[in-house]
């Protein structure tokens with residue numbers, strides 16, 4: 001498969017080269033140059049919009065900022081090209097770094113609005129800071145690109161230079177996203193809470209990708225300044241962003257090549273539809289709609305499947321504590337006026353299965369959220385061995401060996417089962433999938449599994465991290481009797497291997513035979529605690545859990 005893809009790309013690249021060298025006139029070269037410049041900015045945009053799924057509206061701003069920075073360093077400071085392009089790349093990266101910390105944590109629509117605000121401010125500055133930016137007229141006379149005294153002339157030389165930069169950008173983007181890292185990023189996009197709970201450092205990935213997107217955008221803008229010789233507030237206008245967005249959507253969200261295909265197509269479309277004059281916009285809109293409806297993976301999705309290379313990217317290895325016991329001491333968690341947890345203490349030792357029961361809304365999931373760091377306790381402490389985990393991030397908690405699964409499975413539907421496990425760590429995927437009863441299905445998409453099987457996939461994924469403590473939130477929900485029996489056997493085997501297991505479940509016939517100890521919550525408080533035998537006879541547990549009708 002991957003050979004067919006490479007062959008196709010080789011043929012495509014060769015055809016483009018032949019066209020550029022032998023057939024394109026000077027106007028054709030200009031168009032190709034423009035396409036290449038936009039391709040670089042779109043490669044950057046794809047990292048944030050495509051890979052992270054974050055609607056940044058600042059990519060046009062990074063592009064324009066790069067253009068201004070290159071123009072100003074060339075005109076005012078007399079810098080030569082390599083320095084102007086470094087300035088053009090660095091300024092947007094700097095801005096991205098400054099805004100990343102407040103902006104990147106925002107939920108998606110606020111992130112979009114915040115990046116839009118930044119783009120608007122930059123545009124206003126470019127228009128109004130006349131002494132520096134030349135205001136609405138912009139800056140003129142930016143010199144052509146020349147490297148070490150060698151001038152890169154307009155036409156074919158410039159086109160070749162820009163497309164060399166495209167190739168380098170593709171390579172960098174590929175390095176950023178290659179191999180197992182791309183699986184981790186896809187998990188982060190599709191199931192952010194799961195990614196955190198599995199130890200994937202989402203904040204670092206977001207930060208790196210956002211800065212890289214700014215770098216690509218700025219670099220492209222700097223090229224544009226030198227290629228056109230003029231910079232005006234137009235380079236900061238909203239339509240550049242829309243163009244980059246369209247290129248990414250039409251070209252393909254998750255392959256850097258998509259950005260290149262999208263840029264080639266969208267820059268050439270107006271040329272091909274020139275004769276249609278005003279109808280061009282209709283054709284453009286139709287192409288965009290058509291791509292969204294018929295090509296959900298964009299033009300790049302039409303290419304033969306790429307093989308995901310394994311074991312390339314180094315991910316931080318987990319350091320699970322095989323000998324540590326979890327102890328939760330007097331934790332409290334309030335949501336507004338509701339005490340979801342009130343002075344709850346619980347411990348789970350290696351090799352032990354502790355059952356957590358309680359009616360709906362009694363705080364079971366909240367306790368799992370506190371243990372996995374997704375929520376912070378209002379008071380109380382959480383230790384794993386002698387390590388204090390209170391207030392730590394989910395990623396760090398996961399890396400100490402505590403991994404939870406979710407009441408509502410959090411998976412990346414577009415990853416295969418095998419890739420879902422590879423995303424979190426190097427592991428024998430076949431063996432792990434077989435353990436949870438999903439052997440032979442490594443190549444299926446996670447999204448094609450029914451919910452009960454997705455829960456088993458979550459357990460396999462937790463094991464793939466090398467976790468020593470598993471906190472399972474209603475893992476048997478939706479399973480039939482045979483699946484439950486299999487799961488019970490698996491959990492027993494895992495405990496026998498030394499895993500500590502906190503098992504939240506409703507099904508008493510499932511949980512009681514498995515658990516060494518059972519803790520019963522009611523309205524956020526522990527009302528009963530003991531062996532399964534003691535619990536079924538405990539009047540407080542019966543009242544809390546079984547209501548008016550005891551067993």
Ligand code: ADP
Pocket residue numbers: 335338339340358359360361362363364365366367
């Ligand atoms: P369980 O898993 O036992 O069904 P939960 O832990 O989900 O219970 O919920 C315990 C209580 O805390 C419920 O009253 C629930 O409404 C409340 N709660 C849980 N999470 C939140 C939240 N993020 N915001 C507000 N209230 C919450």
Ligand code: MG
Pocket residue numbers: 364365366407
């Ligand atoms: Mg729950």
